Amino acid sequence: xxxxxxxxxxDNDSDRLILSTILRKQGHLVVQAANGQEAVDxxxxxxxxxxxxDALMPVMDGFEAxxxxxxxxxxxxxxxxFLTSLKDAASLAKCLDAGGDDFLSKPYNRVILEAKINAxxxxxxxxxxxxxxxDQIAENNTYMLQEQRVAKAVFDNVAHSGCLDSPIIKHxxxxxAVFNGDVLxxxxxxxxxMHILLGDFTGHGLPAAIGAMPLxxxxxxxxxxxFGMTDILREINMKLKSILPVxxxxxxxxxxxxxxxxxxxxxxxxxxxxxxxxxxxxxITLASNHLPVGVVDHRAFDDSCYQYSMEPGDRFYxxxxxxxxxxxxxxxxxxxxxxxxxxxxxxxxxxxxxRINDDVSEHIKNSARDDDITMLEVLMVDExxxxxxxxxxxxxxxxxxxxxxxxxxxxxxxxxxxxxxPLLLHQLLEVPGLRPHSGTLYTxxxxxxxxALEHGVMRLxxxxxxxxxxxxxxxxxxxxxxxxxxxxxxxxNFEHTPTAEGGSLLIxxxxxxxxxxxxxxxVVKAGDGxxxxxxxxxxxxxxxxxxxxxxxxxxEALFEWQREI
Amino acid sequence: MINSMELPVLDEHMWxxxxxxxxxxxxxxxxxxxxxxxxRLKCIGEAIAVSDVVALRNAAHSFKGSCGNxxxxxxSSMASSLEQQAASIDWAVAETSLVEMQSEYLQVQxxxxxxxPS
Numbered sequence: 001x002x003x004x005x006x007x008x009x010x011d012n013d014s015d016r017l018i019l020s021t022i023l024r025k026q027g028h029l030v031v032q033a034a035n036g037q038e039a040v041d042x043x044x045x046x047x048x049x050x051x052x053x054d055a056l057m058p059v060m061d062g063f064e065a066x067x068x069x070x071x072x073x074x075x076x077x078x079x080x081x082f083l084t085s086l087k088d089a090a091s092l093a094k095c096l097d098a099g100g101d102d103f104l105s106k107p108y109n110r111v112i113l114e115a116k117i118n119a120x121x122x123x124x125x126x127x128x129x130x131x132x133x134x135d136q137i138a139e140n141n142t143y144m145l146q147e148q149r150v151a152k153a154v155f156d157n158v159a160h161s162g163c164l165d166s167p168i169i170k171h172x173x174x175x176x177a178v179f180n181g182d183v184l185x186x187x188x189x190x191x192x193x194m195h196i197l198l199g200d201f202t203g204h205g206l207p208a209a210i211g212a213m214p215l216x217x218x219x220x221x222x223x224x225x226x227f228g229m230t231d232i233l234r235e236i237n238m239k240l241k242s243i244l245p246v247x248x249x250x251x252x253x254x255x256x257x258x259x260x261x262x263x264x265x266x267x268x269x270x271x272x273x274x275x276x277x278x279x280x281x282x283x284i285t286l287a288s289n290h291l292p293v294g295v296v297d298h299r300a301f302d303d304s305c306y307q308y309s310m311e312p313g314d315r316f317y318x319x320x321x322x323x324x325x326x327x328x329x330x331x332x333x334x335x336x337x338x339x340x341x342x343x344x345x346x347x348x349x350x351x352x353x354x355r356i357n358d359d360v361s362e363h364i365k366n367s368a369r370d371d372d373i374t375m376l377e378v379l380m381v382d383e384x385x386x387x388x389x390x391x392x393x394x395x396x397x398x399x400x401x402x403x404x405x406x407x408x409x410x411x412x413x414x415x416x417x418x419x420x421x422p423l424l425l426h427q428l429l430e431v432p433g434l435r436p437h438s439g440t441l442y443t444x445x446x447x448x449x450x451x452a453l454e455h456g457v458m459r460l461x462x463x464x465x466x467x468x469x470x471x472x473x474x475x476x477x478x479x480x481x482x483x484x485x486x487x488x489x490x491x492x493n494f495e496h497t498p499t500a501e502g503g504s505l506l507i508x509x510x511x512x513x514x515x516x517x518x519x520x521x522x523v524v525k526a527g528d529g530x531x532x533x534x535x536x537x538x539x540x541x542x543x544x545x546x547x548x549x550x551x552x553x554x555x556e557a558l559f560e561w562q563r564e565i
Numbered sequence: 566m567i568n569s570m571e572l573p574v575l576d577e578h579m580w581x582x583x584x585x586x587x588x589x590x591x592x593x594x595x596x597x598x599x600x601x602x603x604x605r606l607k608c609i610g611e612a613i614a615v616s617d618v619v620a621l622r623n624a625a626h627s628f629k630g631s632c633g634n635x636x637x638x639x640x641s642s643m644a645s646s647l648e649q650q651a652a653s654i655d656w657a658v659a660e661t662s663l664v665e666m667q668s669e670y671l672q673v674q675x676x677x678x679x680x681x682p683s
Contacts, residue, residue, distance in 0.1 A: 012631045014598040021587055021594075058625055110586065151597040431669070561592045 004049040004121060005029040009039035009065065010083060015106070019052065022110055031438030036060025038069045050077070050120060050283060052104070055095060058157055061480035063098040070099040077127035138343045148179055151209055158216045163194065164187050168386065169355040169377040174372040182206030182320055185216055187223040190432055195223045195232070196255040198376060200271065200320040202248050204496050211250060211294070212237050226435030229270035233267055233293065237301045249294035253318050259383040267308040269293055272324050274337070275343065279313035294467040310380040315349060322373040323356070329366040338389040351379045351482035400432045402498040409491040415453060416485050421445050424492060428431040433502050440542050441559070447535035448509040448555055449490065456477060456511030456553055457488040488512040502562040508554060515552030569642040574672050579636035595677050598635045602670055605631070609647070612661045621659070622651035637673045640666065
C-alpha cells in the first residue's frame with residue numbers, strides 16, 4: 001500500500017506515541033492531535049487520507065469530531081477508524097453512527113492496524129474512482145447534449161424549407177427526433193404536387209442523425225429543382241449506401257402527391273404497412289415491398305411504386321415503427337391490431353389522427369418511452385385549395401432557360417475515352433420542366449449517340465447482333481474500332497423553345513459517316529425493328545417524332561413536355 | 566470478574582514487542598507513560614474528592630487504555646474495575662482503590678526504571 005497521510009487523535013500521550021511510531025514504521029506520514037478540536041483543525045489544515053480517532057477525549061470527544069470531519073470531507077470519502085478500549089456493543093455502534101468506518105481496540109495490534117488501514121484505503125480509492133467516473137459521465141453527458149444542440153441546429157438549417165406546416169398535413173415528431181433516427185420531410189414540387197419522406201435510421205444518437213443531413217439536403221435540393229420521386233430516391237439510396245457503414249441504413253417511405261391528377265405514388269422500404277383511407281371508409285393497406293435505403297447497390301435499387309388515385313377527402317397515413325412498438329408497463333407492444341381497430345371504429349376521419357396519438361399515449365402512459373413516435377397524415381384536397389401555397393414555391397423556383405439552342409461536337413480522341421452524355425444531360429436539366437424527365441432524356445441521348453457512333457462513325461452493322469455470339473463479336477469490334485479511332489465526329493444540336501403547355505426540345509445528332517438510303521420520309525416509328533436495331537424505335541416511342549435526315553447521317557427527335565398544372 | 570492481583574505487574578511478551586516497535590523511542594515512550602500516569606492518577610483522585618462519577622469513569626477508562634498499551638496489565642485491570650464500578654461506587658471503596666493503584670504504580674515505575682536503558 002502506498003504512503004498515505006494519517007491523522008492520529010488521542011489525548012493520551014503514550015498511546016499516541018505508540019500508534020504514531022507504528023504508522024511511521026509502516027511508511028506513512030503522521031499528523032497528531034491531542035483532542036477532538038485539534039483533530040478537526042488538523043484535518044482542515046493537513047487533509048489526511050485517514051483519521052484514527054480516540055472516542056473519549058477532552059475539549060471535544062471523538063464522536064463530535066467524527067461528525068465535523070465527515071462534514072468537512074463533503075463528497076470525499078475519508079475513512080475514520082475509532083480507537084477505543086470500549087467493548088460494549090452500544091458504544092461500538094455509537095462510533096459507527098457518528099460516521100466511523102471501523103474501530104481498533106486497545107491495546108493496538110500492528111498486524112490488525114495495517115490490515116485495517118489497507119482495507120479502508122481500498123475503500124477510499126474505490127470511492128475516488130467512482131467519483132472520477134461519475135464526474136466523467138456527467139461531463140460527457142453535458143458535452144453530448146451540447147453536440148446534439150449544435151447538430152440539431154445544423155439539421156434544422158438543412159431541413160428548414162419543409163412544408164410540414166401545410167394545412168393538409170398532420171404530423172407528430174419529437175423535437176429531438178433526429179437523434180432517435182427519425183426524419184420527416186415535406187416539400188412542394190415546382191411542377192405542383194408535394195413530396196413527403198419519412199425516414200427511420202437504425203440506431204440512436206449522433207450516428208443515427210448523421211445520415212439525416214444528406215438525406216434532407218438531397219430531398220429538398222432535388223425536389224425544388226424538379227426531380228421526380230424515383231430520381232430522388234435513387235440519389236438518396238446511392239448517397240446513403242456510399243456514406244453509411246454496413247448495418248446502418250434508413251427505413252423510409254416516400255410519397256408523391258399530385259393534386260392536379262389526384263394521384264398518389266408511394267415507395268415503401270422497410271417501414272410498417274401504411275394506410276390509404278378513402279372518405280367512404282375503405283382502407284387500403286400498402287405493405288413495404290423494398291429494402292430500406294442505403295442497403296442495396298444503386299444498380300440493384302428498385303424504384304417501383306404503388307400508384308393510387310385519391311379523391312378529395314381521402315387520407316394517407318405514414319409512420320415509423322414507433323407506434324407499433326410502443327410498450328405499456330406490461331411490456332406489450334401497441335401493435336397493428338390496435339391501430340386497425342381505431343381505423344375501423346372511427347367514423348369521423350378528422351378525429352383519427354388525434355385518436356391514434358391519444359390511444360398510443362394512453363397505452364404507454366406508465367412506462368418509459370423506448371422509441372419516439374413519428375407519424376404523418378396527408379389529406380387529398382382539390383387542387384384549388386392548395387394552389388396558393390404552391391404559387392409561393394413556384395415563384396421562388398428558378399424558371400431556367402426557355403428559348404435556347406446549343407451545339408456540341410466531339411472528335412475522335414474524345415470519342416475514344418470520354419462519355420459526353422452526363423455533361424449534356426446536366427445542361428438539359430437546367431430547364432426545370434425537363435428535370436422530371438431526366439431518365440427519358442438520358443435514354444434518348446444514349447440511343448441516338450450510340451447509333452451515331454457505332455453505325456455512323458464506325459460503320460458497324462447491327463446484323464451481327466442476331467445471336468449471343470454475334471453480340472460478343474459486335475462489342476469486340478466496337479472496342480477495337482474505338483481504340484483505333486483517328487477520324488470522325490459526332491455532333492449534338494439542341495433547340496429548346498417554350499410552348500403554351502411547357503416546352504419542346506429538338507435533338508439532332510449528326511455523325512461523320514456516309515449515311516444510308518432511308519425509305520420515304522425517314523420517319524422511324526415505335527414498332528419498327530428491322531434494320532434500325534431496337535434503339536431508334538425506342539427513341540420514337542418516347543418522342544413526338546423521330547426521323548433520319550440528310551444523307552442518313554443525321555437523326556432528329558422532338559421531345560415535348562407539359563407543366564403538371 | 567478477574568482478580569487483578571493474579572496478573573503480572575508487566576506483561577513480558579508485550580514489553581518485548583513494544584521495545585521492538587519503538588526502537589530508539591522506547592525510552593521516550595516509558596518516560597511519557599510515567600509522567601502521563603501521574604497525571605491520570607491525579608485526575609482520578611480529584612474525581613473521587615468531588616464525587617464526580619463521569620469524571621471518574623473517563624479518567625479510569627483513559628488510564629486503563631494507556632496502562633494496557635504499555636503492558637502494565639495489573640494496573641490496567643485495576644483501572645478497568647474502577648471504571649466499571651464508577652456508576653454505583655461507594656466513595657470510601659474508591660479511596661481504597663486509588664491507594665491500591667498508587668502503590669501498584671510505584672511498583673510499575675520501579676520495574677520500568679530498572680529496565681530503562683540509562
